[in-house]
Amino acid sequence: MGVALVLALLVAPEDADQGISQRIFYIHVPIALTAYFCFGLGAWKALMLLWRGDSRYDLESYVAVHQGTIFGALTLITGSIWAKASWGVWWTWSSNQLVLFLVLFLFYCAYFMLRFSIEPGPRRERSSAVYALFGVVLIPVSFLAIRLAEDFIHPTVFTREGPQMTGTMFATFCVSWAAVTLLAYVLYRVELLGKRLDVDLRELREALQ
Amino acid sequence: MSGGQYVAAVYGVVFVFVLAYVAIIAAKLARLQRDTRELVELARAGRPEPRTAEPVTAETTRGA
Numbered sequence: 001m002g003v004a005l006v007l008a009l010l011v012a013p014e015d016a017d018q019g020i021s022q023r024i025f026y027i028h029v030p031i032a033l034t035a036y037f038c039f040g041l042g043a044w045k046a047l048m049l050l051w052r053g054d055s056r057y058d059l060e061s062y063v064a065v066h067q068g069t070i071f072g073a074l075t076l077i078t079g080s081i082w083a084k085a086s087w088g089v090w091w092t093w094s095s096n097q098l099v100l101f102l103v104l105f106l107f108y109c110a111y112f113m114l115r116f117s118i119e120p121g122p123r124r125e126r127s128s129a130v131y132a133l134f135g136v137v138l139i140p141v142s143f144l145a146i147r148l149a150e151d152f153i154h155p156t157v158f159t160r161e162g163p164q165m166t167g168t169m170f171a172t173f174c175v176s177w178a179a180v181t182l183l184a185y186v187l188y189r190v191e192l193l194g195k196r197l198d199v200d201l202r203e204l205r206e207a208l209q
Numbered sequence: 210m211s212g213g214q215y216v217a218a219v220y221g222v223v224f225v226f227v228l229a230y231v232a233i234i235a236a237k238l239a240r241l242q243r244d245t246r247e248l249v250e251l252a253r254a255g256r257p258e259p260r261t262a263e264p265v266t267a268e269t270t271r272g273a
Contacts, residue, residue, distance in 0.1 A: 005220070021212040024219045031223070074226055078219045085215035187230060194237050201244050208251050 004172075004179035012172040021085035026172055028082055030180035032075040032101070036139050038068030038184060039108060043136035046129035058125040059199070061132055063192045065111055067184055072105040100142040107135050 008026035015022030042064035049057035079098065080090045093099060111131055118124040165173070210218075 009216075009220070019212050021215050023216050027219060027223055070226070070230065074223060077222050081215055081219050081222070085210075085212055183227070187234075190234055194234060194241065197241050198237075201241065201248065204248055205244075205251075208248060208255065 001179045001183060004176040007172040007175055012169050013166060015169075018086055021082065024078060024082040024085065026176040027180070028075065028078040029173065030177040031071050031078060033177060034180050034184045035068050035071035035075050036143060037181070038064050038071055038188075039104070039132075039139055040136060042068060042132045046132035049125060049129045050133075055122075055125060058128065059195055060192060061129060062115065063188055063195060065108055065132055066191065067188050069105070069108050069112075071184065072101070072108065075101065076105060097142070100138070104135070104138045104142045107138060111135065 004026070008023055012023065012026065014020060042061045045057045045061035045064055048054070049061060079101075083092065083098075084090050091098065111128065114131055115124060115128045118127055
């Protein structure tokens with residue numbers, strides 16, 4: 001993460017068009033991609049739960065969706081600051097990319113409302129899994145929205161001709177992406193470990209009392 | 210605000226988020242540690258005390 005910060009803030013050349021505010025790109029885009037990945041992982045674990053019926057996938061799916069929501073909130077906040085720096089507004093409803101990402105984020109926020117409104121057990125596990133699976137449909141729509149709608153407000157960096165940036169910029173982006181993904185993975189493992197330990201301790205308490 | 214301040218704001222927000230997350234996880238781990246200690250005490254209270262080992266004397270160690 002330290003290397004990524006040094007590269008993003010000190011080494012990467014300044015963008016001729018956007019100036020220094022372009023450096024937000026190196027943290028905003030990796031966070032957004034990690035949010036998509038976490039939601040996708042949550043859906044995959046949900047599918048595994050429905051397929052194999054193993055309860056451990058429920059907790060894994062929940063933690064992945066939780067991580068995705070945190071990274072989703074960060075995407076919206078960092079994106080909003082970047083929008084203010086580049087476009088002069090905190091938010092614009094005319095950009096499909098932004099609106100669809102907000103829809104995706106709110107959809108997964110509702111996941112927690114659904115989950116905690118049902119008593120723990122197989123019914124809650126299945127309902128949460130089905131909901132997480134439905135949400136995954138929004139990911140490619142949100143990701144491809146800018147290309148499908150030919151939106152000119154939100155910039156497109158990765159096109160069919162490759163990344164529209166210099167080699168140093170692209171290397172910085174790749175390092176930042178790897179760092180954010182690694183951070184998300186570590187946080188995922190730590191949270192999952194804590195939750196599993198919590199469940200085990202609850203069972204142990206019930207056995208002892 | 211200048212462009213540099215916006216960049217600082219973005220990286221600052223990410224740092225604060227990660228810090229808050231780590232603090233929450235640390236608080237949770239501390240709670241789990243307390244729970245574990247409580248359960249250990251509960252398990253000890255429910256079991257009979259183990260017999261204390263006989264004191265080691267010169268006679269018992271001489272043959273070794």
